[in-house]
Each structure stands twice: as structure tokens, then as C-alpha cells.
Amino acid sequence: MSKPVLFVTGASSGIGRAAAIAFARDGYAVCGLARRAERLASLQAEIAALPGAPGRFLALPGDVRAAAELETAVARAQAQFGRLDVLLANAGIGQHGALAAADWADVQAVLRTNIDGLLHSVRACVPALRANGGGHIIIVSSIVSGIHTPYTATYAASKAFASSLAGSLRLELEGQNIGVTDALIGRTATEFNQNRLGEAHEISGGLPSASAEAVADALLQAVAKKQRHVLVSAFDRAALAGGVLAPGLMARLAKRQYEPRGGGNPE
């Protein structure tokens, strides 16, 4: 059999970049999509220089908000490698600040990237996975999908959408030999916080943070073991359980993390 093929969105930094490298090390050919072409070029060089057999990487500059760009990218991936086995739907952005005070452009950017982008990625890849006799989809959600998080409401709601979609898709696709993992990611050391739209806000509180490499390894395992969920750390498990068992308490703790400096009524 030819090498299995990963299609990853948001490959230019953070979790997507680390996953591209982890899957390439594991023998996958990797197709990476993101807007920053120069970052994809440096990833390509890094994968080509992996020790052992040189890794294979196809850079796909593109924007997940545009359905046509996803369709073209998937067609290029199939033309290059002849198959597609795994979609890692990872591209996403955050936003901080009170909803009523947020720029509508920021709210739109979160919804179009985290919701439309996810839908376009899934819809473009499912026919390719099906043509291959099956495969796997990982949807990168967040533990905030299960916790009420004020001052990052649009982002948290977009991740609740992602997790809900993962559960529905799993049932739709199980008869087609396509597994679906809902990756409930907790705080991870990437560029995500500094790129967050809206009010600048240092999210502190001494909470533990995973490395992008640790998350990438967990995602690789999730495909190998066909896991339904990924929870990287005991802290993430406890936070999610807290969201179910003591939602009010968890929401108050989250509010402390995200509340804008000077209180919650920015005027």
C-alpha cells in the first residue's frame, strides 16, 4: 500500500504544524493548508530533512473560509499522492472581549473560520476519504466547548458547534468506514493567544499548558486507536468534568481568567 496521507488545515503554526511533523515522522505523506505560504515552505523544508526516509509534504496555500479553495486543495492532494486517509480539521482563531462591545468584523472572522472553515474542510474531504474505502476525521475543538466562558463567548460557541458536529458526523459516516474524533484540546503553548482578535488580554492564572508536540502525539494516537475523543491532560479531563458537574463554579473560574482588565462592563 502507498503511504497514508494526512490533510491538515492550519499547518503553518502551533498544533497543525506539530501534527504535520508527527504524522510525517510516522510515515504519512502530509498535505498542509494555511494562508501563510512562507511558513508552509519552511515546514516543507523541515519535513524533507527528517532523519530516515525523507518526509513528503505538499504545501497548499489557502483560506478555509473559501469552499472552492478547499475543493481545489483536496483535488491537488489526490493528484499528488493518489489518496487521502486522514483529515485534521485544525485551523481556528480566537477572540477576546465582551460580546456586545466586540467588533462585528472580529465576530464574523471567528464564525467564518471556525464554523464555515470546518464545514468546508469536512465537505471537501469526505468524498476523497470515501473514494479510498474509508479513513478518519479529527475535529479540533476545545475544552471550552463544555464550559461557559464569558468574554470569549463567540469562540466557545464555535467550539461547541465543532464538538456537536463531530458527534453527528460520527453517526453519519460510521457505515462508510470513516471514524471521527472530537479533540477537546486544553491550553496549549502556541501563537493562538497572541493572535486572538479583540482586546489584548494576557491569560494567566498559572494554569498548566501542553506543548503543541504533546497534542500532536495525542492526535496521532487517536487515529491509530480510532478514539472518539482526545483529552490530552488530567487537568483538561477535570475541567471538562467540572463543566458538567459544577457548571456555575467552572463558569465563575473561567470568568476570572477572561474578564477584561478593569471589570466586565467596558464602556
Ligand SMILES: NC(=O)c1ccc[n+]([C@@H]2O[C@H](COP(=O)([O-])OP(=O)(O)OC[C@H]3O[C@@H](n4cnc5c(N)ncnc54)[C@H](OP(=O)(O)O)[C@@H]3O)[C@@H](O)[C@H]2O)c1
Ligand atoms: N492553543 C490553545 O490553547 C488551544 C486550545 C484549544 C483549542 N485550540 C484550537 O487548536 C487549533 C489550532 O490552534 P493553535 O493553538 O495551533 O493556534 P495557532 O498557532 O495560531 O495556529 C492557528 C492555525 O490556523 C490557521 N488559520 C487561521 N485562519 C485560517 C484561515 N482562514 N485559513 C486557513 N488557515 C487558517 C493559521 O494559519 P495562517 O494564519 O497561516 O492561515 C495557523 O496555522 C485551533 O482550532 C484552536 O481553536 C487551541
